[in-house]
Amino acid sequence: MASAQITDNPLLFAERPEWQDVVPLEQYEGVRPLAPIFYTPEYKDATDYFRGIVKSGEKSPRVLDLTENIIRQNPAHYSAWQYRYKTLMALNAPLDEELRLMDELAVKYLKTYQVWHHRRLLVQQTCKPAPELEFIASCLQVDAKNYHTWSYRQWLLAHFNDAALWANELEFVDRMLDADVRNNSAWHHRFFVVFQSGVRQGEEDRNDVVRRELTYVKVKISFAPNNASAWNYLRGVLDISKTPYSAFTSFVTPYCEAEPPQLDDTSTDIMDLDDPLPSQDAQLPCTAAIEFMADIHERLGGDSLRVAIDHWSSLANTHDTSRKKYWEYRIREALSNVH
Amino acid sequence: MADSHRTDELLIPLHVRYIQNLGKSTDELAYHMTAHLRMNAIYWGLTALCIMGHQDALDREETIDFVMSCWDEEAGGFGAHPDHDAHILSTLSAIQILVTQDALDRLDVDRVVKCKLILSLQQPSGVFAGDSFGETDTRFLYCAVNALSLLGRLSELDVERTVSYIRQCRNYDGGFGATAGAESHAAQVFVCVAALAILDSLDEVDHQTLCWWLSERQLPNGGLNGRPEKLEDVCYSFWVLSALSILNKITWIDADKLVSFILSAQDPELGGIADRPGDMADVFHTVFGVAGLSLLGYPGLVDLDPVYCMPASIIEARGLRKGWKSLPRRAE
Numbered sequence: 001m002a003s004a005q006i007t008d009n010p011l012l013f014a015e016r017p018e019w020q021d022v023v024p025l026e027q028y029e030g031v032r033p034l035a036p037i038f039y040t041p042e043y044k045d046a047t048d049y050f051r052g053i054v055k056s057g058e059k060s061p062r063v064l065d066l067t068e069n070i071i072r073q074n075p076a077h078y079s080a081w082q083y084r085y086k087t088l089m090a091l092n093a094p095l096d097e098e099l100r101l102m103d104e105l106a107v108k109y110l111k112t113y114q115v116w117h118h119r120r121l122l123v124q125q126t127c128k129p130a131p132e133l134e135f136i137a138s139c140l141q142v143d144a145k146n147y148h149t150w151s152y153r154q155w156l157l158a159h160f161n162d163a164a165l166w167a168n169e170l171e172f173v174d175r176m177l178d179a180d181v182r183n184n185s186a187w188h189h190r191f192f193v194v195f196q197s198g199v200r201q202g203e204e205d206r207n208d209v210v211r212r213e214l215t216y217v218k219v220k221i222s223f224a225p226n227n228a229s230a231w232n233y234l235r236g237v238l239d240i241s242k243t244p245y246s247a248f249t250s251f252v253t254p255y256c257e258a259e260p261p262q263l264d265d266t267s268t269d270i271m272d273l274d275d276p277l278p279s280q281d282a283q284l285p286c287t288a289a290i291e292f293m294a295d296i297h298e299r300l301g302g303d304s305l306r307v308a309i310d311h312w313s314s315l316a317n318t319h320d321t322s323r324k325k326y327w328e329y330r331i332r333e334a335l336s337n338v339h
Numbered sequence: 340m341a342d343s344h345r346t347d348e349l350l351i352p353l354h355v356r357y358i359q360n361l362g363k364s365t366d367e368l369a370y371h372m373t374a375h376l377r378m379n380a381i382y383w384g385l386t387a388l389c390i391m392g393h394q395d396a397l398d399r400e401e402t403i404d405f406v407m408s409c410w411d412e413e414a415g416g417f418g419a420h421p422d423h424d425a426h427i428l429s430t431l432s433a434i435q436i437l438v439t440q441d442a443l444d445r446l447d448v449d450r451v452v453k454c455k456l457i458l459s460l461q462q463p464s465g466v467f468a469g470d471s472f473g474e475t476d477t478r479f480l481y482c483a484v485n486a487l488s489l490l491g492r493l494s495e496l497d498v499e500r501t502v503s504y505i506r507q508c509r510n511y512d513g514g515f516g517a518t519a520g521a522e523s524h525a526a527q528v529f530v531c532v533a534a535l536a537i538l539d540s541l542d543e544v545d546h547q548t549l550c551w552w553l554s555e556r557q558l559p560n561g562g563l564n565g566r567p568e569k570l571e572d573v574c575y576s577f578w579v580l581s582a583l584s585i586l587n588k589i590t591w592i593d594a595d596k597l598v599s600f601i602l603s604a605q606d607p608e609l610g611g612i613a614d615r616p617g618d619m620a621d622v623f624h625t626v627f628g629v630a631g632l633s634l635l636g637y638p639g640l641v642d643l644d645p646v647y648c649m650p651a652s653i654i655e656a657r658g659l660r661k662g663w664k665s666l667p668r669r670a671e
Contacts, residue, residue, distance in 0.1 A: 025422075051422060074374075074375070076375050076376075077374075077375055078375065078424070078426065078470070079423060079424045082424070082470075113474055113476075114474070117474040145568075145569065147517070147521075147522065147524060150521075150522060151516075151517060151518065151521050151522075154520055154521065155518075158520065182567070182568040183568070184522065184566050184567040184568055184569070185522050185566075188510070188522040188523070189522075191510075191511055192520055196520060227568075228555060228567040228568070229567050229568065232511070232512045232567070235511075235512075236511035236512065239511065240511065321593075322554075322557050322559075322592065322593040322596065323551075323554045323555070323557070323591060323592070323593075324593075325590040325591050326550070326551060326554050326588075326591040329591070
């Protein structure tokens with residue numbers, strides 16, 4: 001089925017003989033508009049014929065041409081999407097072809113909800129999720145943090161919940177984080193894959209999984225310490241595994257210093273995976289590390305609270321003055337809990 | 340030739356004219372593409388005018404007539420434009436416009452409530468779809484809760500199921516996403532927190548963690564972003580600020596820096612506010628920019644209710660005010 005590009009057929013629908021039997025309906029019949037819209041002739045023509053088709057309830061192949069024409073002019077015209085889907089169903093149209101068309105439109109209109117929702121509906125019909133993973137990956141090449149794209153991937157994995165679909169997902173997240181360690185969507189997806197989508201074969205030893213994830217995030221932090229997503233992920237893993245924050249004191253300490261540690265001549269290039277150090281060109285001290293160190297001490301309680309308060313003061317007055325009032329709140333809360 | 344104004348103050352008369360002129364745009368391409376947003380756009384424009392103290396700048400009867408011309412009799416709701424299918428987004432905007440214009444009597448409230456649109460859009464999990472097409476998103480949940488609340492029919496809602504769905508949307512960083520499992524995003528945080536406020540269920544929020552996450556949206560240039568490592572955008576001045584305001588932590592961001600950022604995004608020649616300095620203005624960023632300024636206590640503006648994003652006095656008069664706190668209004 002050839003897709004009807006606007007440029008393929010420059011004639012308005014009103015000029016096409018095969019559309020003569022349809023009665024186009026004007027937008028403003030009997031209505032005094034608050035703000036009359038000046039449409040392009042092409043858009044007015046297509047939507048006039050769309051209104052005519054909707055009124056008659058026609059669900060034929062030419063309706064697919066018409067709705068595609070409208071969607072290409074205005075991808076957010078949700079009525080056109082809805083009617084297109086109903087027409088596809090009524091015609092028992094080949095959905096694989098429709099998906100190929102959607103491949104093209106998704107990239108053009110990445111930030112439109114309808115494009116993704118329509119795709120979801122189609123895949124629920126075809127029940128062929130595997131090729132979608134590759135397609136989603138290619139969309140993310142264009143816009144690595146697109147909210148709809150990641151949401152769609154998550155939906156796909158959870159809805160079909162097929163071991164084969166999940167099999168390479170962690171590797172996929174790794175690749176995304178290798179490309180951009182600050183991609184918050186990728187970190188969020190990692191948490192979803194590892195901790196919020198059931199236990200898959202090979203991951204039954206949860207302690208092992210937690211150890212693996214903690215090592216992973218430490219390495220990523222050492223590579224780029226000023227990365228909020230990584231520190232949020234660390235907290236998420238510690239919280240879900242109920243690991244005490246204090247287990248991380250030796251790791252966090254060098255990140256709170258003003259300079260990276262001076263390595264002596266006997267140091268090797270092998271990274272200490274237990275406590276990977278900040279890279280030599282890291283911007284230190286790392287604000288998130290100071291925040292974390294404060295949390296460690298707050299949780300220890302007793303005399304450690306004073307250390308926490310010192311850290312919060314340094315944040316309020318020097319390292320993170322935008323959020324001064326927040327840090328002062330933490331100090332007040334801690335002082336009121338001292339007894 | 341328009342004068343070029345300074346952008347260290349809010350250029351109210353310029354923005355009022357900008358909104359009034361929206362209906363007369365000759366920029367056809369951009370304009371026809373936004374028919375599906377027309378109802379929302381009128382709500383945004385009207386609300387911005389209210390905040391700036393110029394509600395009368397749009398003709399009251401014309402706005403009411405437009406709203407009623409979008410009534411979809413079959414669905415029992417409002418579309419974005421005459422002859423568009425009803426959708427929950429445009430239905431909320433329509434109700435908000437009618438309430439603001441004190442014209443709710445034009446509406447058959449029973450029809451709207453009992454109709455297929457609002458309540459029937461709730462799925463078994465508690466999430467709401469936007470229309471019969473089925474796209475689900477916590478934005479629609481907020482629209483349903485807000486609309487029912489304004490109509491005085493919140494009792495028709497299955498509150499437990501609704502709150503339970505929001506709970507499922509809570510993430511490990513304290514934030515909320517569009518659907519269960521989705522990434523935390525400031526706009527979704529707003530809709531979830533505001534819905535919880537209306538439903539008197541703010542105990543579902545981890546206040547400290549979420550408010551910290553919200554305060555972390557402020558970048559060195561004073562603007563706010565929607566999630567870590569993304570760009571600042573004026574509309575987050577509302578999404579983030581309103582959530583902080585509802586949770587009584589609006590002091591946790593640097594107000595002066597944010598005010599400067601919003602003001603610098605004004606178009607000093609044509610009026611309106613853009614997503615960030617130098618970009619083209621639009622009515623969406625205009626309303627959320629002035630809404631943010633109102634919550635920050637900017638002098639000369641009208642108080643805004645952050646839960647409903649409508650004038651505070653109107654919400655208070657309906658007995659719907661919740662325990663939110665904005666910054667005190669500074670003297671001019």
